[in-house]
Amino acid sequence: MAETVTPTHAVSAAEKQADICIIGAGSSGMTVAKSLQERGLAVQVFEKGSDIGGMWRYENDNGQSSCYASLHIDTSRPNLGYSDFPLDETLPDFPSHRQFLAHLERYADHFGLRKLVRFRTEVAEVIPKDGRFDVRLATGEVLNFGTVIVANGHLADPQMPDFSGSFNGPVIHSHHYRNADPYEGKRVMVVGLGNSAVDIAVDIARRTEHVFVSTRRSGWVIPKYLWGIPIDQVSAGLSRRLRLPTKTTRLVMSWLIRLGVGDQRRFNLPRPAHPMWREHATLSQELLPYIGHGYISVKPNVKELRGDSVAFADGSTEKLDAIIFATGYKITFPFLPETVFDPAQEVGALYRRMVSLKYPGLIFAGLVQPVGPTIPLVEIQGKWIAAYLSGAMRMPDRAARTEEIERHQQVQRKTYLDSKRYVLEVDFKTFSGQMRRDMAAGKAGKA
Numbered sequence: 001m002a003e004t005v006t007p008t009h010a011v012s013a014a015e016k017q018a019d020i021c022i023i024g025a026g027s028s029g030m031t032v033a034k035s036l037q038e039r040g041l042a043v044q045v046f047e048k049g050s051d052i053g054g055m056w057r058y059e060n061d062n063g064q065s066s067c068y069a070s071l072h073i074d075t076s077r078p079n080l081g082y083s084d085f086p087l088d089e090t091l092p093d094f095p096s097h098r099q100f101l102a103h104l105e106r107y108a109d110h111f112g113l114r115k116l117v118r119f120r121t122e123v124a125e126v127i128p129k130d131g132r133f134d135v136r137l138a139t140g141e142v143l144n145f146g147t148v149i150v151a152n153g154h155l156a157d158p159q160m161p162d163f164s165g166s167f168n169g170p171v172i173h174s175h176h177y178r179n180a181d182p183y184e185g186k187r188v189m190v191v192g193l194g195n196s197a198v199d200i201a202v203d204i205a206r207r208t209e210h211v212f213v214s215t216r217r218s219g220w221v222i223p224k225y226l227w228g229i230p231i232d233q234v235s236a237g238l239s240r241r242l243r244l245p246t247k248t249t250r251l252v253m254s255w256l257i258r259l260g261v262g263d264q265r266r267f268n269l270p271r272p273a274h275p276m277w278r279e280h281a282t283l284s285q286e287l288l289p290y291i292g293h294g295y296i297s298v299k300p301n302v303k304e305l306r307g308d309s310v311a312f313a314d315g316s317t318e319k320l321d322a323i324i325f326a327t328g329y330k331i332t333f334p335f336l337p338e339t340v341f342d343p344a345q346e347v348g349a350l351y352r353r354m355v356s357l358k359y360p361g362l363i364f365a366g367l368v369q370p371v372g373p374t375i376p377l378v379e380i381q382g383k384w385i386a387a388y389l390s391g392a393m394r395m396p397d398r399a400a401r402t403e404e405i406e407r408h409q410q411v412q413r414k415t416y417l418d419s420k421r422y423v424l425e426v427d428f429k430t431f432s433g434q435m436r437r438d439m440a441a442g443k444a445g446k447a
Contacts (some may be wrong), residue, residue, distance in 0.1 A: 016042035020389065021135050021145040023126075023153030023335070025117045026054020027375055028366030031082060032382035033153055034111050039390040044145075045117040046137070048152075052108050052117065055153055056101040059178075064156040066196070069179040070203045071097045074195060074231035074283045075373045082107060082379050090289055093230050123335045128359055147389060150333060151365040154424070157330040161191065166306035167323055174326035186321035188212070189310060191302065193219045197326030198284045205295035212318055214310075216301040218270040222257050224285040231283070234374070239429070246371060246427045247415070250277035250408040267291040268298045278417050280369060280425060295299075328421060331367075348423045349408060351401040352434065352444065354381060355388075360395060372428025384435040384444075393442050400446040 019175040019339070020036060022029050023049035049062030051278045056069045072094045073080060081087040085107050091099055108114055108332045122138040126148050147280050158173035170182070174196045183204045193215040205211045234256075239249040256275040265271055267288050272279065290296045302315040309319045331343040341356060347367065349357060356362040363385055366378045387393035395401070416422035438444040 001301070016405075018042040019146040020044070020145070020149065021046065021123075021133070022149045022151055022365075023123050024054060024150070025049075025052040025119075026151065026153060026366075027056065028153070028378045028381075029054070029149075029151035030104065030108050030113050031375075031379045032149055032365045032385055033113050033116050034107075035379075035382035035386035036389065037111070037113070037116065039386040039392070041389055043116055044143075045113075046121045046123050046135075047117050048122040050119050052082065052114065053101050053104060055155060056097050058097060058101075064153065066155050066175045067097050068174075068177050068200070068203070071199070073097070073100055075375070076225070076232050077130060077372045079232055079236065080375055083376065085110065091196060094224065121316050125335050125337070126340065126362075127337070128340060128362075131361070133359075133361060135380065147361045149363045149365055149385065150336070150367070152333075154331050154367060155329050157332045158325075159326050159328045159330045160325055161302075163302050163305050166307070166322070167305040167310070168307045169320060171323045171325070174200055174249065174324055175329070177324060180207040183208050183322060185209055186371050187319060187323045188324065189214055189299075189318070189320050190324045190326055192326035192328070193221075193281055193282055194280075194326060194328070197324075198287045199281050200324055201296055202284065202286045202290055203289050208295075211296045212299050212320070213296055214299045214302055214312065215269075218272050219268065220272060220276045220279060220281040221264055221284055221287055222253075222276075222281050223261055224283055226256065226260050246429050247277050251275065261288070264288065273372065278415065280371070280422070311333070331424075349405050351395075351404055352384070352438070353408070353426060353431065354385065355395070355401070357398070357401060357405065367424060368426045368431070369422075369424040370426050370428045370431065373401060377426075377428055377432060380432050380435050384439060387439045388444070393439055393444060395444050396446055404446040 020041055020043040022043055022045040024031055025045050029045055030052060033043050033045055041133050049060050051057065053060060055065045055067055057065055058069065058094045076093050077087045077091055077095060086094065087103050123135060125136040127134045133145050133148045134142050135145055135148065158175045160173060177200050180203055184207050187209050188204060189212040190197050191214045193213065197213065201211050201213050222231060224231055235249055235253050238244065238252060291298065301308055303313050304311045309317050311317045331347050333341060333343065341362065350364060351357060354363050354365065355369055365385065368377065370377050388395060412422065416425050
């Protein structure tokens with residue numbers, strides 16, 4: 001580990017006093033910083049790029065954004081904003097990444113958050129030391145903090161599949177997709193059936209000769225609108241009015257979607273063997289119509305790459321010009337040695353999905369994939385973290401924290417598919433309720 005060196009930048013008074021470090025100045029880092037500031041806590045945010053925004057900044061110079069030109073948010077506008085800073089009602093139902101970035105910039109300026117951020121500053125390593133943390137920057141500086149909050153996201157390290165054979169044409173991961181220009185007039189395969197896979201397949205479909213979507217086990221595809229209303233507003237209204245638990249709400253929604261859209265098998269898209277409530281369904285208003293118009297064909301899992309063609313599990317073969325792998329991400333934090341935090345073992349073993357069991361001063365914000373909106377949920381995480389660090393809420397002992405983690409893992413196994421993809425899955429209603437009860441009681445719980 002590098003030795004402490006004299007800072008090469010002018011150190012502000014706020015930075016000298018800060019005992020809390022936040023890594024990342026995206027939508028998660030900013031709302032956590034706001035909550036800490038409101039509690040009177042001094043915080044220093046480190047951002048690898050030159051401005052705030054994280055994944056919402058197209059072509060972010062921090063090199064970590066997976067944002068593509070046509071990206072629109074899957075959460076509708078009323079459910080998307082922060083509680084005390086809603087999105088402008090003149091924005092569309094599903095804002096674009098540019099519109100949401102502009103909103104985030106206004107949020108940061110309104111609450112005076114930019115002054116907390118040190119831009120163009122990469123955190124290279126975080127090492128526990130005597131109950132605190134040495135934070136080594138890429139500049140060589142080493143600063144010491146009592147708390148480190150990791151808020152730089154988990155969509156930056158692409159997961160590539162391991163198919164047999166090789167392909168001669170261009171191959172990219174969806175993380176690096178930006179627009180349809182390179183695929184004009186070509187035969188393209190998109191591997192995956194998640195939101196990014198379907199968005200990209202639809203985005204390029206009118207520009208290509210043809211698009212093939214390959215899916216290993218298929219998935220439930222639900223529309224963005226039902227009866228002309230954004231689907232998340234229909235679901236939330238149903239749950240609220242009938243006071244239904246999330247599982248029941250999703251079950252009822254699956255019936256309504258079937259009535260409103262029909263059977264997806266008609267489009268050669270197999271129905272999964274599992275019910276909709278057990279997975280993170282894919283949201284798309286356009287996929288099924290694009291299949292129906294002949295722009296997109298659905299294929300099963302890839303069997304082998306064969307130079308200029310691909311063989312599929314059903315015995316069919318297609319000639320291709322390019323492949324886009326929309327196959328998810330590995331959860332990695334390069335600045336955290338595995339001895340400090342091993343994602344393979346510890347991502348699903350954080351107290352309240354935030355706090356390291358080994359190091360209570362190591363906290364993660366936004367390391368969740370909720371059934372429900374992400375950004376309002378992380379805002380509540382920020383308030384919870386601020387209550388904890390300010391002393392307004394006490395943390396239970398290690399035994400109680402361990403019990404809470406074990407209970408959560410049991411719920412995960414019972415509720416969602418047995419897949420690494422679901423290690424981050426949480427129910428917005430349940431999780432937000434737990435955090436609010438913790439804060440109201442002044443003591444975090446074990447249930």
